[in-house]
Amino acid sequence: MQTKNQIHSSRIPFDLNFKIWIIFFGITCASFFQILQAQEIVYSPITPTPPERVKVNSIFIIGNEKTKKEILLRELDFTTDYYYDWTTFLDILKADRQKIYNLRLFNEVEITPLFTGEEEVEILITVKERWYVLPSVIFQLADRNFAEWWTNQNRDWSRVNYGLRINHNNVAGRNERLRFIGQLGFTKSLDVLYSKPYIDKKQKHGLAFQLTYSDQKTIALKSEQNRQTFYANPTEDVLRKNLSSAIRYTFRRTFYNFHFVTAGYTRTWINPEVLEINPNYFQHDGNTLNYLYLQYSFRHDKRDNIAYATDGELLQFTATKYGIFRTQDIDEVELNLTANRYLPISSRFHFATGLTGYWFLSKNQPYTLVRGIGYFPNFIRGYELNVIEGQQLYVHKNSLRFKFLDVAYDISNLITLDQFNTIPLKLYLSANFDHGYVKDRNRIPENLRLTNRYLFGYGMGIDMVGFYDAVLRFEYSLNNMGEGNFFFNFRAPF
Structure with a gap:
């Protein structure tokens, strides 16, 4: 070339x-x-x-x-x-x-x-x-979102994770990424990730490796009334330990199309007390779950900004087989599809729409694999306080956004480093409408209020896109049950 x-x-x-x-x-x-x-x-x-x-x-x-x-x-x-x-x-x-x-x-x-x-x-x-080595202090909520912690968990400060995160986003100048996380608090964890986008001269093939360990003294056992039920024993024993490792191969044939193949191993141990309270936590006898998994994913990504897109499209399909060779503990297939479109209307207006679908082929899954509305990235605005669990999920999210502020502040008189002396800020006013459906084949009686029925939510919000593409959203949303609340989140909705 x-x-x-x-x-x-x-x-x-x-x-x-x-x-x-x-x-x-x-x-x-x-x-x-x-x-x-x-x-x-x-x-x-x-x-x-x-x-x-x-x-x-x-x-x-x-x-x-x-x-x-x-x-x-x-x-x-x-x-x-x-x-x-x-x-x-x-x-x-x-x-x-x-x-x-x-x-x-x-x-x-x-x-x-x-x-x-x-x-x-x-x-x-x-x-x-940019500044590539970014050490940061971890101080974040362990719950699904801020509203869950504020309302359902009564602002319990014991449900906070703290520790140290180190990201090196350009290790040898070839866009390699190294991440180390050491975390204490509600969930103790250790996570190491290394990815190299290109291992060949033609820059089409890449590899990534990840190792994760975590343990928890308080865990979600199930959901009732479409909200998570947590348990911690009086002696504060560890209730769950999880060890996982994975290797991922990447093939980028063209600019916007990516193929990923991931092979991994997961071992989850739970305290026998958990099975006494919820015998269906695993789908087999014993208190350990061991399995190999194989995953294929295709992604077409043509967004103008992957942190907060205003133009372009994203299409992703993923198929995962849980249980390879030995399937005594689990034998499951999961499929999911994401299709997002971002349409500019004028220099200040754009419309974003996104469709997500998840399907499990079996009727029952271990609780560690439970999916549904309320678990990121699947949510309907207005239902942030709920988890709506099942084997099939469909969500359609929509936002009409108006950019009313786009500035960049020069603070070079205070900070001389080029990586930090300009602070960009964009503010968007958004009108939102989301709707979807969760099919629960088991029709669990205590969750029938929101499963197997059409759901929708709507509202207004302000989205802030700032330094290093950080996103903060403030929204007020209502749902079709007549419930309304104020929510804020730290990432783009889709």
């Missing part, structure tokens, strides 16, 4: 630096084109019409102090020594800028075509890297 003589990294020799300055000077004097980079690429020709086509001679990258240039070049949908229609080329640059930003390695990305002739350009990619 690109040759060594055509592609250059951030270490540009003196003669190339001189050449770039000459190009800039020539553009200024001739006023042929002025290309401004903000949210999109625009041009202002002095001649009546822009060129019909354009050819890329070379590609330059600056600002990538840590990140290898190959990681950025992998996202480009154009090559050198090839003619492109000018309008089409601008669309390609806009899409490539968004793909590079979605690597989540940079705070800012600019792609600028520099004219060296009437139909020839050189491409300058300018990036502003």
Whole structure:
């Protein structure tokens, strides 16, 4: 695609630096084109019409102090020594800028075509890297959401997890990710994850490894009246221990399509007291659950921002087989489908809609595999206080959003580090409507109020998208049972 003589990294020799300055000077004097980079690429020709086509001679990258240039070049949908229609080329640059930003390695990305002739350009990619090593203190609620903790658990501070999380999001400059979590409190856990997106020169194949251990002294045994029932014994013994490990293979054939194959092992031990209270916690005799599992997942991801999308689409299908070779403890198949669409209406309005479906093939599952509305990411706004469990689930979420604030605060006079001296802030007003259905083949009497029936919820909210794509949502929602409440969450709804 690109040759060594055509592609250059951030270490540009003196003669190339001189050449770039000459190009800039020539553009200024001739006023042929002025290309401004903000949210999109625009041009202002002095001649009546822009060129019909354009050819890329070379590609330059600056600002990538840590990140290898190959990681950025992998996202480009154009090559050198090839003619492109000018309008089409601008669309390609806009899409490539968004793909590079979605690597989540940079705070800012600019792609600028520099004219060296009437139909020839050189491409300058300018990036502003993020801070890649992010240690943080864990202080978070163990419950499903804030409303669950505030209302159902009576603001119990013992239900808080605390510890240390360390994320290294660019270990060797090739977008490798290393995560370590050491956690105490309501759930004690240790989690280590390492992922390498590309292990080959063509950058199509990747690998990831994960090891997780956790134990709990208070666990959810079942649900009654569509709310979780928790149990802790008087002596505060550990009630559940879980050890799991997994290896994942990734294949990225095209820019937006990913294939994942995961093989893993899980061992769950529970205190015999748990089976005395809920004999159906596992679906077999004994207080340990051991199984291998195999999972395949396909993802088509063409969102403009994976943290909070306003344009594009996401399609994901996953099939998981629990129990491989030995199926005494479990023999189950789970299927799930996610289809989200994000439609821009104008520069300030967009509409987001998402459909999710989960299916278990068997009538009964161990409680550790229970799914339903109320467990992330499946929820209907207005039912955040409930868990609606079953073997089949359908949820359709919708939001009409209006962006009423989009600013970036320059605090370089306080913080000189480039990774932290600009604070972006976007605020959206959202009108929401969600609806869905959970089918419980067992028709558990104490949960029939909300299972096997059509449910919907609606309301208004304010979404805040801030530093490093952090999301915070404030919403007031009502459901078709006439119940209303105020909720807030720390991630995008879909």
